[in-house]
Every structure is written in C-alpha cells, then in structure tokens.
Amino acid sequence: MTVTETRRTSRDKPGVAARWAQQLPPVLGVVAATALWWAITVVFEVESFILPSPVEVAQTMVEESAYLWDNTLVTLAETLLGFLMAIAIGVPLALIVTASRMLERTVYPLLLMLNAVPKVAVAPLLVVWMGFGQFPKVFLVFLVCFFPIVISTAAGLSSTPADLVELGRSLKTNWWQTFRMIRMPAAIPQLFVGLKLAITLAVIGAVIAEFVGATEGLGYAIVASGASADTALAFAAMILLGVMSVVLFYLLAAVERFFVPWADRS
C-alpha cells in the first residue's frame, strides 16, 4: 500500500526528550505509591513494627546495606540458575513433545499434574531430599519456571503460520530444514512469552525455598527479621525482591527486542 510506504521503521528513533518523557509514568507511579505509604504511617501514627515508614525502610537499607546486598546476590544466583536450568530442560522437552502426538498426549497430563502441586508443599520435601544447601532452592525455582517455558515453547512450535508451512512444502524442505529455517524461529516470540512469565515466578520460587531451611538469601532475611520484630528490615528485603523481579523482567524484554525485533509486527 502506498500509505504504508512511509510506515515508521525501527530506524527513526524518537528524540531524547520524548524518550525521557516515556519513562515518566512508571516513575510517577512509584513516587505516588511511596508518598501514600508515607502519609498513612504519619496520619494514623502506625507503630514501626507493624508498618515502618518509607524513611525508616530507607535508613535500614543504608545501615544494613552489606547484609542485604550479600543476601540479594544469593537469591539472585538461585533464581538465575533455576531459570537457566528450566530453559535447558524445558525447551528440549517442548521439542520432543511437539515431535509426536503420542508423546504430547503422554507427557501433558503429567506436566499439568506436576504444575498443580503447590510449590510451598514441595519446599520442605526438597530440604529432606537435598539438604540445606543451595541446590533445593535452585531446584524449586526450576520447578516453578519449567511449566510456563515448556507450554509456551510447545505452543509456539505447533502454531507455525499456515502460509509459512505452505512455503516450506512448496520448496520441498526436509524435516530438519523446516524446523531450522521456519518452525523454530517462528516459535521464538512465544518462547519469550513463557520466559517472561517464568522469570517473575522464579523470584517467588527462590523466596519460598528460602523460607524453609535456609541460612542466607532475601527470603531467609525476611524470616529472620520477623523473629526480632525488625519489620523495617523485612520491608527492605521485600523491596529488593520486587526490584530484582522488575529488573530481570525488563532485561529479558530488552533481550527479546534485540533478538526478535520483528515480533508483534508481523
């Protein structure tokens, strides 16, 4: 169409001012929420051990920065290892599952059952089986991430656009060529849907595992601060978890934009 000859391409980037303006809404949201929180603690004179004010939490963050940072790194490592393990096992499994209808029908109910088990219930069992080290935490993260990754990858692989399938047929591509040149790249946007869902769950998985039988990590820090009624410290840890989750999500979104610039536009 002649009109779309002038369609905006990724090359015409918006100006610097415009890009900063785009960052404004999320920043405003955070500022407003913090202000509201602060106002509640002041107006209702809430006790610090029930709901600490943002100022107290910020002070705790500074005072306990070394402790919090160490534990953040522990949780981050567990999260990333479990997430990568889920990719390493989930993606090949999705390939196998989509290779045959029989396998799909055999494996899917099992996957669904596995996913239906509450991960909170599994956490203590993992400690029994695997001890108090880092591995049960990594494994729980893996369990949480595994399902969305398998399902989305399988969905992507089995929903190749019909016109591209037909193109492959008309060129007489063999199975491997069809897979490598058409089906796999066509599935990547769907894979990222699963990855983005999984990464947000991954942090939660790590914290659940740390709640039972851990000696370090932000989840452990929250439990430990409860024992000494240090609510400000618990809040600091929770905020760090939230920030970690958001940062990981947007990193993944950036990776997606870099490698799959064509997604959502075709």
Next chain:
Amino acid sequence: MIGIRNVSQIYRTRAGDVEALREVSLEVADGEFVAIVGRSGCGKSSLLRLVAGLQEATSGEITVAGTTIRGPRRDIGFMFQRPALLPWRSVIDNVLLPTEVFKQDRRDARTRAHELLDLVGLNGFEKRLPHELSGGMQQRVSLCRALIQQPRVLLMDEPFSALDALTRADLTVELQRLQMKHASTVLFVTHSVDEAVLLADRVVVLSPRPGRLRQIVGIDIARPRSLGRDGHSAELGVLRAQLHDLLMTPEEVAR
C-alpha cells in the same frame, strides 16, 4: 511445457463431496503466459495447487516439462496470494531462502538476488526486515524469491489481490516487463480481467461449481500493453468486454 489432461478434483468434506474441478484439459506452451480467470469457487486455485504438486488430483494427469507431477518440484516456482515472507529474515535473506534449501552456490545466488531486487526496484532495501516494508514491496520480494530458483514454470495464485488498486497496477506493469525479459512459462490465477488482458497470451475462463473450462480467449496484442491512452486501448477494451461478459453471465443464459 504444462500439460493438464482430464483433471478432476473432488473434496470429501463432512457435508458431502464437493466437486471443485471437472474434466479440465489445457496445454501451455514453453514461454507462454496463461491467465486463469473465474468467479470464486470455480476451482482456479485448486488447479494451480495441483500443478504445483501441493495437492493430488482425484483423477487425470498433469505433466510439467514432460514428467508427471507427484509432489512439489524445484523447477516449479510458486507465488502465494500473501507474501509469506519469513519475518525474521532480511529482504535479501528471504530471496535467498530457496537457494539455501537447494544448497546452491552462495556467491552466485547473492549476485542473482541483487539483480532481481534491482529489477523490481528494491535496491537499498536488502537489509530491511519485512515488517518495515509496505504490502506491495513485500509482494515484490516474494516475486524475487519465486524467480531466484530459476523455475521452468512460475505459478502465481492471485499474487496481487491483497494490494490496493494502484500498487496492483504498478506490479502488473513490472511483471509484464520481467516476462518480456525472461519469457518464462507462467500460469497466473486472478479474478481481475484487467490483469489478465495486460499480462496473458491466452486467458482461460473457468465456470464455477464445478469448475469446467468454459472458453479460452487469445490476447494477440503487442507488448508492452497498458490500459492507458497509449497502449492499444481499443483492442484491449474489446477483449475486456468479452471477458467481462463471460464472467458475468451464467453459462445457461449465454447458450
């Protein structure tokens, strides 16, 4: 070059059998451009897909270059109604796709790809991704991809039907120019009488439900043709009117 002999196609559906084509026979000579027109449901796309080997005829035989069609073949190029470009590949890599599938010499293929893109006015767009192009440009890339395998026969299934009227006219002119230069055998399905008279040596009119060969109209007019003031408009006008009537009047009434 193409031989279609007594071809019938019946689709078995849950609601019963649908007869798409009945006893269609047609010979297309080497280098000839044949357009197939007909109303929707006349089986023209089915016929093309049969020649492409994308589906199998219920009865009858189809040969290309002397050998019977038993499946898709490398010497037959197919251009779809939609561009069907791989969205993750750049323009040039989309054009090169068939040569990669057929494991042809890379450097040679690249040279040809650049020539083809040049020919359709897409030089400078090689590195773009399909979503950055307009519909007309995408269909041009699709044409280059069909031509790079240097097919003996090019099959085109309403290739311009998803485009706006002016872009369609542009592409029709370009296809005519390409055809004059390369003179490959083309079977071109369309529901546009204008495209048919501009491009074809012969126009095959199919009647619908079931699709049967109704009439073959020879377009014996020198190229380049145009629907504008300069391009034999009188003769083209007569043929357009004739085809129009063939398409608009049911066979029973015309008889």
